[in-house]
Amino acid sequence: MTTINDVAARAGVSVSTxxxxxxxxxxxxxxxVRLAVDELDYTPNVMAQSxxxxxxxxxGVVVPDISNPFFAAVVKGLEQASRELSFRxxxxxxxxxxxxxxEILVDLTGRVDGFILAPAHEQDRAPLRLREAGxxxxxxxxxxxxGELFDVVVVDNVGGAASAARHLSSLGHxxxxxxNGPTDTTPGRERRSGFLASLSEADLDLPPEYDLxxxxxxxxxxxxxxxxxxxxxxxxxxxxxxxxxTVGALKAFQSMRVRVPQDVSIVGFDDxxxxxxxxxxxxxxxxxxxxxxxxxxxxLLSRIADRAEDPPRxxxxxxxxxxxxxxxxxxxxxxxxxxxxxxxxxxxxxx
Amino acid sequence: MTTINDVAARAGVSVSTxxxxxxxxxxxxxxxVRLAVDELDYTPNVMAQSxxxxxxxxxGVVVPDISNPFFAAVVKGLEQASRELSFRxxxxxxxxxxxxxxEILVDLTGRVDGFILAPAHEQDRAPLRLREAGxxxxxxxxxxxxGELFDVVVVDNVGGAASAARHLSSLGHxxxxxxNGPTDTTPGRERRSGFLASLSEADLDLPPEYDLxxxxxxxxxxxxxxxxxxxxxxxxxxxxxxxxxTVGALKAFQSMRVRVPQDVSIVGFDDxxxxxxxxxxxxxxxxxxxxxxxxxxxxLLSRIADRAEDPPRxxxxxxxxxxxxxxxxxxxxxxxxxxxxxxxxxxxxxx
DNA sequence: CTGAAAGCGCTTACAG
DNA sequence: CTGAAAGCGCTTACAG
Numbered sequence: 001m002t003t004i005n006d007v008a009a010r011a012g013v014s015v016s017t018x019x020x021x022x023x024x025x026x027x028x029x030x031x032x033v034r035l036a037v038d039e040l041d042y043t044p045n046v047m048a049q050s051x052x053x054x055x056x057x058x059x060g061v062v063v064p065d066i067s068n069p070f071f072a073a074v075v076k077g078l079e080q081a082s083r084e085l086s087f088r089x090x091x092x093x094x095x096x097x098x099x100x101x102x103e104i105l106v107d108l109t110g111r112v113d114g115f116i117l118a119p120a121h122e123q124d125r126a127p128l129r130l131r132e133a134g135x136x137x138x139x140x141x142x143x144x145x146x147g148e149l150f151d152v153v154v155v156d157n158v159g160g161a162a163s164a165a166r167h168l169s170s171l172g173h174x175x176x177x178x179x180n181g182p183t184d185t186t187p188g189r190e191r192r193s194g195f196l197a198s199l200s201e202a203d204l205d206l207p208p209e210y211d212l213x214x215x216x217x218x219x220x221x222x223x224x225x226x227x228x229x230x231x232x233x234x235x236x237x238x239x240x241x242x243x244x245x246t247v248g249a250l251k252a253f254q255s256m257r258v259r260v261p262q263d264v265s266i267v268g269f270d271d272x273x274x275x276x277x278x279x280x281x282x283x284x285x286x287x288x289x290x291x292x293x294x295x296x297x298x299x300l301l302s303r304i305a306d307r308a309e310d311p312p313r314x315x316x317x318x319x320x321x322x323x324x325x326x327x328x329x330x331x332x333x334x335x336x337x338x339x340x341x342x343x344x345x346x347x348x349x350x351x
Numbered sequence: 352m353t354t355i356n357d358v359a360a361r362a363g364v365s366v367s368t369x370x371x372x373x374x375x376x377x378x379x380x381x382x383x384v385r386l387a388v389d390e391l392d393y394t395p396n397v398m399a400q401s402x403x404x405x406x407x408x409x410x411g412v413v414v415p416d417i418s419n420p421f422f423a424a425v426v427k428g429l430e431q432a433s434r435e436l437s438f439r440x441x442x443x444x445x446x447x448x449x450x451x452x453x454e455i456l457v458d459l460t461g462r463v464d465g466f467i468l469a470p471a472h473e474q475d476r477a478p479l480r481l482r483e484a485g486x487x488x489x490x491x492x493x494x495x496x497x498g499e500l501f502d503v504v505v506v507d508n509v510g511g512a513a514s515a516a517r518h519l520s521s522l523g524h525x526x527x528x529x530x531n532g533p534t535d536t537t538p539g540r541e542r543r544s545g546f547l548a549s550l551s552e553a554d555l556d557l558p559p560e561y562d563l564x565x566x567x568x569x570x571x572x573x574x575x576x577x578x579x580x581x582x583x584x585x586x587x588x589x590x591x592x593x594x595x596x597t598v599g600a601l602k603a604f605q606s607m608r609v610r611v612p613q614d615v616s617i618v619g620f621d622d623x624x625x626x627x628x629x630x631x632x633x634x635x636x637x638x639x640x641x642x643x644x645x646x647x648x649x650x651l652l653s654r655i656a657d658r659a660e661d662p663p664r665x666x667x668x669x670x671x672x673x674x675x676x677x678x679x680x681x682x683x684x685x686x687x688x689x690x691x692x693x694x695x696x697x698x699x700x701x702x
Numbered sequence: 703c704t705g706a707a708a709g710c711g712c713t714t715a716c717a718g
Numbered sequence: 719c720t721g722a723a724a725g726c727g728c729t730t731a732c733a734g
Contacts, residue, residue, distance in 0.1 A: 003727055014705045019729060028703060046461045047407070048727035051398040051710050058441070058462075066430065067641070069624075072423035079417065079444045088459070090409070091442040093430045108439070110397045111409075250628050272625060273420075277601050279630035290418070354711055365721045370713060379719060399711035402726050 002040045011036035058088045059300065060112035062104050064096045064120055064142075064216075070243055070270055070289050071118070074140065077293025078116055085301050087113070094120050096215065102126035109135060114300050116293075118142045121184045136303045140296045142186040151303060153296040153315045157187050157269075158194030160285040160319030161239070164267045165198035167283070167321060168237045172329045173265065177210035177235035179224045179245055188213070191241045191269060210235055214245050221248025229256055229264075236264060236330035243270035246282070261328035271322065280325025287319045353391045362387035409439045410651065411463035413455055415447045415471055415493075415567075421594055421621055421640050422469070425491065428644025429467060436652050438464070445471050447566065453477035460486060465651050467644075469493045472535045487654045491647045493537040502654060504647040504666045508538050508620075509545035511636040511670030512590070515618045516549035518634070518672060519588045523680045524616065528561035528586035530575045530596055539564070542592045542620060561586055565596050572599025580607055580615075587615060587681035594621035597633070612679035622673065631676025638670045 004022075008015040011032040020026075021033040022044060036042070050056050059082055063071040079089055090112055094101035098120045105126045108115070114136035119127055127144050130137045138151040168176050178195055181188035199206060209231055214220030221240055225248065228235055240246040246268030250260075258264055260280060268275075268284045275282035295315060303310075355373075359366040362383040371377075372384040373395060387393070401407050410433055414422040430440055441463055445452035449471040456477045459466070465487035470478055478495050481488045489502040519527050529546055532539035550557060560582055565571030572591055576599065579585055591597040597619030601611075609615055611631055619626075619635045626633040646666060654661075 001727090004729095005727080015728080016705055016730080017703085020703085023729085026703075043457075043461060045402070045727050047398055047402040048710090049729080051396070051402050051712085051727080052729045054710085056398070061442075065427075067420070067423045067427040069418070069420060069423070072418045072420070075442070076416075076418040076444060079442065083443075088462070089442045091412075091426070091430065091440045092434075093427060106394075110394060111439070247624060247628075250625070254628055273598060274601070274623060274625040274629065277598075277605055277629060278625065352711090356711080366712080367714085367721055368719085371719085374713085377719075396711050399726090400713080402711080402728085403713045405726085 001045075002042050004042075004044065006040055007033065007036045007042050010040060056111060056113050057086065058090050058112045059297070060090045060092070060104075060108040060115045060117075062092050062094055062101060062108075062115065062117045064094050064118055066091070066093045068216075068244060069273060070141075073289035074118075074293035074296075077290035077295075078297045079293075080290075081294040081297035082301070087301060096120050096217075098124045098126070105130065109133065114138075114304050116140055116296055116300060119144045119185075121182070122186055122189065123184055136300060138296050138300045138303070140292065149312050151299050151313045153292055153299060153317070154186065155287045155292070155317045156319050157190035158197070160269060160287065160321075161191040161194035161241070162198035163319065163321040164239050164269065164285055165195045166202070167267060167323065167327060168239065168265060169199065169202035169204055171237075171265065171327060173235075173237040174204055175210070175233065175235045175330070176204060176206070176237045176239065177212065177228050178206060178239045178241070179212050179214050179221055179228075179249065180241045181214060181216040181245070183213060185216075187269075188216075188241065195239060214241075214248075216242050216244060218244045218248040218251075221245030222252045223248070225249040225252035226256065229258060234264070237327070238264060238266045240266065240268045243268065243272055246270065246272065246284070250278070250282075260326050262331070265327040265330070267327055275322075276324065278326070282322075283324045283327040284322050285319050286322050288317055292317055352396075353393050355393075355395065357391055358384065358387045358393050361391060407462060407464050408437065409441050409463045410648070411441045411443070411455075411459040411466045411468075413443050413445055413452060413459075413466065413468045415445050415469055417442070417444045419567075419595060420624060424640035425469075425644035425647075428641035428646075429648045430644075431641075432645040432648035433652070438652060447471050447568075449475045449477070456481065460484065465489075465655050467491050467647055467651060470495045470536075472533070473537055473540065474535055487651060489647050489651045489654070491643065500663050502650050502664045504643055504650065504668070505537065506638045506643070506668045507670050508541035509548070511620060511638065511672075512542040512545035512592070513549035514670065514672040515590050515620065515636050516546045517553070518618060518674065518678060519590065519616060520550065520553035520555055522588075522616065522678060524586075524588040525555055526561070526584065526586045526681070527555060527557070527588045527590065528563065528579050529557060529590045529592070530563050530565050530572055530579075530600065531592045532565060532567040532596070534564060536567075538620075539567075539592065546590060565592075565599075567593050567595060569595045569599040569602075572596030573603045574599070576600040576603035577607070580609060585615070588678070589615060589617045591617065591619045594619065594623055597621065597623065597635070601629070601633075611677050613682070616678040616681070618678055626673075627675065629677070633673075634675045634678040635673050636670050637673050639668055643668055 004015050004018050008018045013029050017027055018033055092104040101120050117139055118141045122145050124144050131149055140153050180192050183189050212224040214224050240249050271284045271286040355366050355369050359369045364380050368378055369384055443455040452471050468488055469492045473496050475495050482500055491504050531543050534540050563575040565575050591600050622635045622637040
């Protein structure tokens with residue numbers, strides 16, 4: 001390992017001079033230093049630099065599920081934006097667990113200059129300690145109670161869910177169910193409230209048996225959909241509150257040979273890679289992902305650069321309802337309970 | 352910032368003793384040290400520890416595209432396995448660019464104890480410098496010429512592609528096309544050779560107009576499929592060499608209203624999240640992903656732990672052909688050029 | 703612009 | 719088991 005001392009000796013200057021040259025300051029023996037660095041193939045020891053300067057050049061990124069396509073896209077945006085300003089990403093997966101998240105935070109603190117965090121739950125206390133410790137952090141996609149002092153980049157969950165509810169009710173649905181994420185997460189809480197508000201504007205309510213809570217993963221979307229389908233009065237439309245649960249719902253439909261949108265309409269929060277390729281194509285609430293990551297990273301890095309105690313910034317990104325083929329007007333509500341109409345239904349369905 | 356000196360003073364011992372206690376060595380004043388650490392809420396400075404010990408506790412991970420679901424799953428496996436042994440992940444996205452990859456490698460060297468690398472191209476020279484520098488690295492999913500000394504975890508590309516070709520030829524297809532990835536990548540080269548070998552076993556060949564090369568991204572899959580569809584003699588079956596290009600092909604089919612499998616059969620390398628939900632469900636060559644990541648990480652960490660110069664290890668994971676609905680026997684080869692049979696075709700297709 | 707010197711916070715032989 | 723001391727490789731006032 002060649003050190004700054006070797007370079008200094010070779011260039012015939014002091015280590016101070018080499019250090020200055022490295023940091024871009026004007027130096028008389030610039031050429032000699034450059035030559036020595038080249039010949040010795042010298043690279044500064046990053047750990048030593050960090051120890052002295054206190055800068056780590058690294059951002060901690062904590063997401064609940066890196067294999068969720070939404071977060072994968074977010075991480076792509078984070079990586080791009082961080083690269084532009086010569087920062088690196090220390091990535092960790094909390095697996096939707098607040099314990100794991102807390103561990104990660106203490107583990108990474110001291111290795112990073114700041115955090116991008118999508119907390120597992122809104123009640124997580126661990127992120128608050130970041131603020132106390134004066135470590136810059138921006139919350140992404142999810143917030144935390146008591147975290148008013150954090151910079152935040154989120155999506156308009158309320159508006160997005162409301163647009164889904166409005167769409168379904170305007171089609172004439174009255175038996176509408178929701179498969180929501182945990183209400184102790186920001187998306188779960190906000191999508192629920194937006195959906196409910198929009199339903200009640202249409203004078204509809206959400207009976208308990210239609211008001212289901214999953215965990216944002218595929219399995220729960222599947223199981224809760226099966227549960228809905230088994231009801232004496234199944235809903236004619238379902239809103240699934242994120243991409244993975246939508247996938248689960250679609251798989252449940254397939255296994256039960258339920259036809260979309262003839263038997264049931266579905267609208268999901270989040271688009272799917274193959275959403276437009278499905279038969280029928282999926283109606284969904286789309287939103288930016290890569291851009292959200294890039295935005296959050298720029299916000300964090302500017303916060304780190306100008307350590308100014310500017311007031312916390314809050315960015316809310318818009319959603320877009322993509323109306324495709326998985327939603328349609330309901331059939332007469334109790335149709336499937338009227339044997340005399342069965343023939344008619346069937347022929348309609350097969351035409 | 353409280354330091355080891357503060358703890359030593361408070362506990363009434365030397366810093367050596369505190370340092371020993373921290374590293375788990377037996378110490379007489381253990382209780383006093385523990386108390387001081389607790390009261391002072393002391394956390395060792397990681398940078399200082401690294402500077403002295405030379406250990407960084409971090410693994411560099413370089414993938415071509417983090418938003419590709421395959422690599423997202425791999426990263427999930429990498430993260431899990433690294434966590435088990437108290438290592439962290441410095442993640443970077445080379446964006447399929449070898450220049451970017453080379454930059455990343457020099458940027459991360461000095462910050463990590465080893466690399467997990469999926470090289471952009473097989474001719475990349477940058478990874479070889481890792482070996483020269485004595486930095487442990489395992490190649491994942493992709494290899495590099497001259498990299499025989501690296502540990503490697505790959506999938507049986509040849510066998511997987513061969514099974515796809517065998518499947519198509521056994522269905523009776525003779526006009527089979529391939530949309531491959533760059534042949535300067537391991538998957539591109541090997542999937543091509545496996546596919547070709549299996550075709551020639553069936554006495555089939557791959558004419559130039561059926562032998563297309565994309566870039567493993569969705570856009571190229573789409574464009575090349577459109578190109579195939581525009582041929583005077585379009586193929587009756589297509590093999591797409593990765594998940595993203597398969598998505599592109601499916602979108603091309605949809606936009607051209609080409610019916611699968613009636614008009615054309617498709618088999619893709621890699622399963623898709625919604626693969627089984629498509630209409631028809633996608634026939635594909637499936638393979639492990641999370642497990643591949645976990646395996647590669649364990650290999651690397653064991654290499655770092657026992658710095659033993661064991662001979663390089665090479666792990667080849669198996670694939671599994673999932674026969675679903677997107678492949679079927681071809682219609683009579685020149686059917687669409689025989690107007691007299693058009694009526695028959697149509698009625699068959701609609702039944 | 704420059705060099706000598708102190709020090710960032712730790713670990714690790716060394717001698718007890 | 720323990721402490722004093724050297725040193726990991728750098729950066730940064732300090733005095734010229």
